[in-house]
Amino acid sequence: MSAFVSFAAVVALVLLAILGVKGAGLTGLFGVAIPYAALAIFIVGFLARIVKWGRVPVPFRIPTTCGQQKSLPWIKQNKIENPSGTLGVLARMFLEVFFFRSLFRNLKGELREGPKIAYGSDKWLWMAGLAFHWTFLIILIRHLRFFIFNVPPAVGLVERLDSFLQIGAPLLYITDVVFLAAVLFLLIRRFYIPQVKYISLAADYFPLFLILGIGCSGVLMRYFLKVNVVGVKNLTMGLATFNPVVPQGLGTIFYVHLFLISVLFAYFPFSKLMHSGGVFLSPTRNLSNNSRIVRHINPWNYPVHVHTYEEYENDFREKMKAAGIPVEKE
Template sequence: MKVLVSFFAVLVLALVAYAGVEAANLQYLFGVIIPYAAFVTFLAGVVFRILKWGSSPVPFRIPTTCGQQKTLPWIKSSKLENPSGLLGVIARMALEVLFFRSLFRNLRTQLSDGPRLAYGEAKWLWLAGLAFHWSFLIILLRHLRFFMEKVPLPITMIEALDSFLQLGAPLLYMTDVVLLLAVTYLFIRRVGIPQLRYISLINDYFPLFLILGIAVTGVLMRYFFKVDVVGAKMLAMSLISLKPALPEVQIGALFYTHLFLLSVLFAYFPFSKLTHMAGVFLSPTRNMANNSRAKRHVNPWNYPVHVHTYQEYEDDFREKMKGAGLPVEKE
């Protein structure tokens, strides 16, 4: 039921945009007003979430570790698993953000006959997640050419590498295929594993269908139903220059459907789990060095209370301690 609700929600959104352009000529609404509103919502929402996370008190060092902490000189410490300095934290964060290191080390548990709990590798999830995120990033970078009068050399190089197989006309981008396959695998995995399906919610399926809808409409525009690319770039340039104007040529309803789904994704982003893109940098379990043994961290929010020090304790019980044969600092 949750799958169907998410699927039909995305389908209705796509049909609304397509019908609005084809039947009601609402190009300005779907091409200018909604994209601007989505971008403002995205920007304001992400800034709000970051400020809210940044204001959360984290007085103590709570990084997740699975290696030897830095202690004595002759004991080898794990600089990545248990970083004690800034360089170790940066290296750990880079591996986490760029290569999903913790997901690569993820294990799959399964209860087999016996009963016996078995542990196994779970590399397919890591591979699909890595392929999805990198493909999405490369596709976003490729789309920057629509917002620039002169396409920079790095963007041109990315396009050339993405289509180096030289298949078809227009050339087939590998990231288009990889993105579709990765999203499909993530969806099949979510509905195919009973435990995962049980805990999945509508807001787990909705982004998958939304991204799949964006990818499918993009593929249809590039390889099957042609749209006016020059008109699309004119519209994008007018939006980025804050001088919105619809091109005189008809771009096509499929383009506005693609743009509308992308706008929905941008507007939905700050209120969903997708904000882990920004949240990973603010995670205290990742962005802190574990130097608790080398440096004392005092909670600045501690309520001021009187602490009974050892000196006071010894003053109160010195004679009894001497009588019991316990050593004292003062005679």
């Protein structure tokens, strides 16, 4: 049900862009106003969400470790899986952010005959996730050629590597194929695995359908329906220099693509996509496991009055003596 709602929402967004541009001719709204508004919501929302998370105290060390803790000198510490200092944490975070190390450990449980439960390694989610995120990043970098007038050589290099198969014209990008395949895998996975299907919400399906829509509209635009790319760059450069122009004769597919991206940007700060910023703030990853080295005191502890044994004895000394209980001080 939530999948249908999400799919219908994305279809409605596509239709909205088509109707708005083709029907009502609102190219200024869809080409300039909405993208600016979406970017503003994205930046302000992103900052606000991170600041909100930053205000949550993390008084104690709660890293999830899976290696030998720093101990006696002759016991070898696992410095990445159980870091005791900043360097280990940096390495751990780097591997987490760039290679999804914790997802690499993904397991799959299976009930076998017996009945016996068996666990096995399941790397598909990790692989598809990695493919999806990296291709998305490369696609994002490639798009900089629309937003920077003097395109940096690095962007050109990424583009040439990405299209080095030299299939067709315009050249086929490898990332376009891998990206769509990975998104489809991540989507089908949610339908196919019953347990995953059970816990999937509209908030899981909607971003997937939206990103799939963005990918499909981009591929359609580049390889099939075709638009005048010089006109597209004219518009995007207008946006980037705060000098908006809306060139005539851009295809509707371009506005569909742009509108879906605007929706993604505006939706971003309110969605699970915020894990892009949140991963840096996850205390189970970004803390060193030094609880046995440093004493962490809760920052909002108020002074507690402790009733010591000495005070107790002072209170009851006579009664204790009368009852024959030994006392420390006569």
